[in-house]
Amino acid sequence: DLIRANLITKGGIQGFPSEFLIAQATFYGKAMSEDAFEALFVLLIYGLVLFPNFDKFVDMNAIRIFSVLNPVPTLLGDAYVSMHLRNMKNGGVIVCCLPLLYKSFISHLPQTVAFQENKGCLRWSQRLMSLTNDDITWYDRVYDTVQIINSCGEFPNVPLLGTCGGISYNPALARRQLGFPLKDKPHNILLEGVFFQEGKDPQGLKARFVRAWRNIRKKGRNELGPKNCIALEPYTSWVRQRAATYLMPYDHPRPTPLDVAGPSTLPTQRVEELREEDLSRAWIREREELLQQLKEKDAMIEFLEHRVIDDPNDTWTSLLPQSSKFWKRKYDQLAKEKADMEAAYEREIKKLCISRLPASRANRDP
Known part of the structure; x- marks a missing residue:
């Protein structure tokens, strides 16, 4: 029949030439058969845009994903697998949905005129390496109610299956993009890397990935x-240390000043005011959280100081399984942690004050 007559094989995988599918979509469009036309049109998008493999060819992988109607995990898998392969081979062409990858990438970059115009004709590597933490748009409020898929099945992270292989994704490194704080360096087990290529899977990872998605574990605000949407000093220190260990592929120039033009219309001004309100609420929440942690440490320090150190022969203390020297070490450790937290808190407050300093005053200061 018509389907079998046009089914061909490219690169060891079956599929249909895009010309055949376009002709069928055109036929059903002229016949006013909306369902058939829309199905073929979307299938072409899946095969040529979302999951490209060969030019002018829609393969069976794209057709299967189309039938499932949830392309997101596979889109992520394709992007990560392709970039991982290119990194392993020190170059090459990334094969995935590049328009979507580009859109996601630039959504985090500054929207200022200075950055977008790029009057200095800098390369992308130069423009990106000159950005600072405050230049990045980390979070979109559209994700306010979203829960994170934190891990699946036997894996401590999220196994992603692409059309050309599989790779693990580490949500612990992406929490800030979903609005959650990054407080400390992630545990090594959460960063476990798993990777395989299609047709090269001696460990049977593909089947294990499929089974893992039957047991999804999510996390949210609780x-x-x-x-x-903040990153505290322990986490940023860990990032800097990793960058120094693994080395960045590009030079790190001095940050480029991004001039921001003042608001010229009332709607724009209102948007800025709302943004300031959001930042204020975020800082208030972080302040409350840090203060609560400080209170908890204060309570424990007070207990250790008065019950154990001042009176190590206290009847209640004598029932404890450890000596007073052990508790003294605990006390010193907690005191140091508290001091570190207070220092981090002060640094965050100073950053907030500097960010709110009026431009006119900042220009007058030496």
Whole structure:
């Protein structure tokens, strides 16, 4: 029949030439058969845009994903697998949905005129390496009610299956993009890397990935804390250390000043005011969380100081399984942690004050 007559094989995988599918979509469009036309049109988007393999060819992988109607995990898998392969081979062409990858990428970049115009004709590597933490748009409020898929099945992270292989994705490194705070370096087990290529899977990872998605574990505000979209010093120190260990592929120039023009219309001004309100609420939430942690440490320090250190022979203390020297070490550890937290808190407050300093005053200061 017509389907079998046009089914061909490219690169070891079956599929249909795009010309055949376009002709069929045109036929059903002229016949006013909306359902058939829309199905073929969407299938072409899946095969040529979302999951490209060969030019002018829609393969069976794209058709299967189309039938499932949830392309997101596979889109992520394709992007990560392709970039991982290119990194392993020190170059090459990324094969995935590039328009979507580009859109996601630039959504985090500054929207200022200075950055977008690029009057200095800088390369992308130069423009990106000159950005600072405050230049990045980390979070979109559209994700306020979203829960994170934190892990699946036997894996401590999220196994993603692409059309050309599979790779693990580490949500612990992406929490800030979903609004949650990054407080400390992630545990090594959460960063476990798993990868295989299609047709090269001696460990049977593909089948294990499929089974893992039958047991999805999610996390939200209750487990990850308030949505304040910040990164504290312990985490940023860990990132800097990794960058120094693995080396960045490009030079790190001095940050480029991004001039921001003042609001010229009332709607724009209102948007800025709302943004300031959001930032204020985020800082208030973070302040409350830090203060609560400080109170808890204060309570424990007070207990250790008065019950154990001042009176190590206290009847209640004598029932404890450890000596007073052990508790003294605990006390010193907690005191140091508290001091570190207070220092981090002060640094965050100073950053907030600097960010709110009026431009005119900042220009007058030496």
